[in-house]
Amino acid sequence: MAIQFLDERLSVHRNNSAGAEPITTTPLFIGDIGLQTLAAAPAGNADLVRVALTGIAGVALGVEQTANITLTIERNGTGTAGTGTVIYTDTLFLGGGSFDTPPISVVAGDFPPANVVEVGQIRYSLFISSDTDTGVTLNGPAVFNGSASAGTS
Structure with a gap:
């Protein structure tokens, strides 16, 4: 079958580097899209x-601080971490210093089962968390994008 474009969506939690939202051990909801x-x-x-x-998140650490930052994408959750099917998770170690780290990028794919597709919309949510409750902030852009297509050729 020919390739069939289904949908494309964009979620912008923050589009600048002026933020100071704490990133803690409780996952922070930073992206949400519903693909038709x-x-x-x-x-x-x-x-x-x-x-x-695809997604991006700008993170800042305190001077001489280190942290493990985890990004997770869930399918068909409620917007609360742990309520959906995890389709992607990655943990990155960030070293301390008096500078902001480069934005963290995520690229993931999903092949949802037919019974999920036939519901008509698939919700994808992006979360970020840290292994510490102090000194880590979401300071930069946080954007989440997705597109869905189907077919074989």
Whole structure:
């Protein structure tokens, strides 16, 4: 079947470097998109849907501080971490210093099952957390994007 474009969405939590939201051991909800997939079913593509997801988060650490930062993407959660199916998780060690770290990027993909596609919309949520409750902030851009397509050629 020909490639079928289904949907594309963008979520902007912050679009500048003026933030100071604390990143703690409790995951912070920083991205949320709902991709429309219903059009895949009548075309016979419900089991051939693929989703491409990208995101970025600017993080700052205190002087001489270190932290493990975890980014997680869930499918069909409620916007609270742990309520959806985890499709991506990565933990990065960031070293301390008196400078801001470069923004952290995430690139992920998902092949949702046909029964999820046939519901008509798939919700994807992006969370960020730290292994410490002090000194780590979301200071820069936090943006989450996704697109869905289907078919084989």
